[in-house]
Amino acid sequence: MNDHRTAPATTSEAEEIRLFRERHGLAGLIDVHTHFMPERVLHKVWNYFDTNGPLIGDLEWPITYRQEEAERTALLREFGVRSFTSMLYPHKPGMAAWLNAWAADFARRTPDCLRTATLFPEPGVETYVRAAVEAGARVFKAHVQVGGYDPADELLDGAWGLLADAGIPVVIHCGSGPAPGKHTGPGPVARVLARHPRLRLIVAHMGMPEYEEFAGLAERYGEVRLDTTMAFTDFTERFMPFPPKALPRIAALGDRVLLGTDFPNIPYPYVHQLHALERLELGEEWLRAVCHDNAASLFDL
Structure with a gap:
């Protein structure tokens, strides 16, 4: 078992991941929750973790992969990640369209990145979401x-409808971990799905800590999925453990659980997320589906 305090990745970590893939017959991995964003924005995110911002609380959260952008993309490829995302998000109005332009450029120069976009409840959101979809966005982050x-929020209603019609998945951080927000939890998302039942939401972090409630939404809505980001790891199990009684439900949802990691903003090595999934012992078919096949099908890769 890998301790979350292990040093940053080396060639030996790439070898560990290669052995993991060999054990489970995986030619590669697809990671739907990785962060690439403008460098000055990313550095502000890192500073937030370094200084224990309000949404982090008292958690010690050292960033494991604090390399430059080119080094981080090279590292994912060394790990055998064949496709990944550039999850980015605004914290205020007026940012989303600019972030989408950056993400479009990043995808153009990074062919193995699924072109990512984002949104915010503001006037004009449907216009720039439509523009991003028509320009080739493959996945959104909320x-x-x-x-x-x-x-x-009613300002987002048209955008959700557009994304539902287009079949574009949205990775949404809506659970109340690591600290609750004003609108986190299953209730607001349930209201969105009641209006847009075909919306392809991918609930980040398995909905932590409302794991069971978000599993319930996935059971109710056939296009709702869950990503594994940070779930089941030693780090998360210390403060927001996944309830063992819910594992059979996650096994049954095996075709709608996707590998996510939060790379590079994780306080432990990348391989630990893989080992955390492996030790659940939910079966070879489940593990292969989560680490590759489900996302390959969803994104037609």
């Missing part, structure tokens, strides 16, 4: 906790 907004 961060209810950081943005401090209600996902059921």
